[in-house]
């Protein structure tokens with residue numbers, strides 16, 4: 006069985022570590038990618054790591070994942086709260102979906118409390134900083150290993 010995982014990041018996350026460190030911390034997306042690749046190696050996962058500010062591009066990667074991947078770890082960023090199109094795409098994916106938010110969205114503005122993506126996600130991680138991505142990868146690996154028996 007494949008151990009390919011897509012790690013997808015939505016709009017503005019390319020600015021991670023460069024703006025609003027009081028909310029999102031000091032690590033850049035390149036730091037996150039480096040740490041995720043190191044952990045994926047330890048967990049024997051193959052990783053595709055992407056970020057886009059364009060909704061259609063995220064949807065195209067979800068479609069790509071349908072063919073090949075066993076898991077999607079996704080921080081949809083602001084699309085979390087707005088995108089039925091991303092939810093529809095995730096609903097066509099049969100593997101594990103983990104939704105990650107760096108900040109605790111429930112502690113923030115009301116409009117961040119609703120997530121379309123949570124309607125599909127198998128697990129939701131919020132408020133663990135960028136460690137949330139690593140926790141998401143651990144979860145995908147654990148579910149895979151349980152399936153293998």
Ligand code: CA2
Pocket residue numbers: 016017018019020021022023024025029080081082083084085105106107108109110117
């Ligand atoms: O907490 C999260 O990870 C969010 O998904 C981040 C989104 C926000 O819209 C969600 O409500 C919660 C925003 C991503 C923007 O990322 C930036 C990072 C650094 C500087 C500016 C924006």
